[in-house]
Amino acid sequence: MKYWSFSEGFGLENLIRISGELPTPGPRDVLLEMRAASLNYRDLVVMRGQHGKLVQPPLVPVSDGVGIVIDVGSQVSGPAIGDRASPAFYQHWQGGPPPTDLDVGRLGGPLNGVLATHCVFPASSVVAVPPHLSDEEAATLPCAGVTAWSALSEPSPVRPGETVLILGSGGVALMALSLARASGARTIVTTSSAAKSEKLLDLGADLVIDRSIDENWARTVRKATDEVGCDRVLELGGAATLSQSIKAVRTGGTIILIGNVTGNNAELYLPLVLTRRLTLHSVTCGSRAAFEALNRALEQHDIRPVISKVVPFQSAPAAFAALETHQDIGNICISSFQDGDA
Numbered sequence: 001m002k003y004w005s006f007s008e009g010f011g012l013e014n015l016i017r018i019s020g021e022l023p024t025p026g027p028r029d030v031l032l033e034m035r036a037a038s039l040n041y042r043d044l045v046v047m048r049g050q051h052g053k054l055v056q057p058p059l060v061p062v063s064d065g066v067g068i069v070i071d072v073g074s075q076v077s078g079p080a081i082g083d084r085a086s087p088a089f090y091q092h093w094q095g096g097p098p099p100t101d102l103d104v105g106r107l108g109g110p111l112n113g114v115l116a117t118h119c120v121f122p123a124s125s126v127v128a129v130p131p132h133l134s135d136e137e138a139a140t141l142p143c144a145g146v147t148a149w150s151a152l153s154e155p156s157p158v159r160p161g162e163t164v165l166i167l168g169s170g171g172v173a174l175m176a177l178s179l180a181r182a183s184g185a186r187t188i189v190t191t192s193s194a195a196k197s198e199k200l201l202d203l204g205a206d207l208v209i210d211r212s213i214d215e216n217w218a219r220t221v222r223k224a225t226d227e228v229g230c231d232r233v234l235e236l237g238g239a240a241t242l243s244q245s246i247k248a249v250r251t252g253g254t255i256i257l258i259g260n261v262t263g264n265n266a267e268l269y270l271p272l273v274l275t276r277r278l279t280l281h282s283v284t285c286g287s288r289a290a291f292e293a294l295n296r297a298l299e300q301h302d303i304r305p306v307i308s309k310v311v312p313f314q315s316a317p318a319a320f321a322a323l324e325t326h327q328d329i330g331n332i333c334i335s336s337f338q339d340g341d342a
């Protein structure tokens with residue numbers, strides 16, 4: 001087998017392809033022959049060595065992937081050999097409230113991720129993926145897909161007719177756009193260019209705000225909602241966007257805290273929160289049960305993730321480089337894993 005590892009340290013220069021022995025599944029494990037992986041913003045943070053003390057080299061990166069079961073342990077009753085499955089982002093969160101040691105069970109740091117031709121996982125930590133998806137599309141689900149699902153399901157599910165504001169057009173945002181539309185919500189998306197705006201409209205967004213020409217996008221959201229504000233904001237921006245998100249949401253509305261692409265230290269004008277009965281709810285991906293619920297919705301509504309670029313396994317570092325300069329809409333995927341085992 002072959003795998004990519006940040007072996008000596010982080011940084012693209014330390015991402016090395018290594019040959020190893022084919023792993024053997026334990027009694028409760030399955031062995032996956034990997035078919036595709038998908039990169040998230042988080043993988044950049046890991047590559048830069050900025051994901052905290054728990055995430056250290058040597059590390060096989062990337063959380064999101066899909067493979068075919070080619071061997072199962074003696075005590076495994078499912079999945080079966082030949083099934084297509086993805087490992088859950090949190091390997092130890094089956095359902096219900098998160099375990100208190102949530103951080104230790106994340107794939108792609110601190111646990112080894114999926115950038116390997118073959119991977120062993122506990123059978124209880126892999127999930128069958130929807131048959132209508134290609135391998136690349138299915139590979140986007142464990143972190144990006146499940147996070148979008150949780151953001152629209154927690155603390156209570158979005159309802160038809162509600163207005164959902166989604167910040168940006170990254171992997172989480174695009175899946176959230178599809179899921180929000182399927183749930184009957186009105187969608188408003190902010191983005192950074194005219195080209196992206198057009199693509200987002202093609203994908204079905206009801207209103208797109210180009211923040212490169214409309215800095216005061218919260219005002220525009222309020223205007224578009226008869227000065228009431230949206231019901232829910234998917235806050236993917238962080239430091240530079242939180243204040244406007246608070247202004248854009250209605251009294252009694254919900255801000256789902258998900259990401260921090262613009263930085264970690266946000267300033268919060270408390271009266272705007274305290275006097276308006278807002279809910280600030282943080283989401284951190286989701287459980288295996290959430291993953292299964294997402295898959296049912298994707299099948300029911302024939303939803304397909306958006307893929308912008310596919311890079312072969314042998315050239316995996318190029319996918320990380322592409323993520324750093326990403327100008328397009330859609331997930332960057334890695335495929336042809338088994339060609340990489342030559």
Ligand SMILES: NC(=O)c1ccc[n+]([C@@H]2O[C@H](COP(=O)([O-])OP(=O)(O)OC[C@H]3O[C@@H](n4cnc5c(N)ncnc54)[C@H](OP(=O)(O)O)[C@@H]3O)[C@@H](O)[C@H]2O)c1
Binds near residue numbers: 240258
């Ligand atoms: N809490 C969780 O469980 C969880 C799970 C997954 C991801 N995340 C976080 O969510 C964020 C997005 O992750 P991702 O993987 O979807 O990212 P991604 O695919 O790399 O996309 C990032 C997007 O951020 C947008 N962006 C950049 N600057 C922005 C700004 N000033 N305001 C608003 N949007 C801006 C860009 O969209 P435009 O050019 O269209 O604006 C860009 O496409 C990251 O912070 C990530 O760490 C959290």
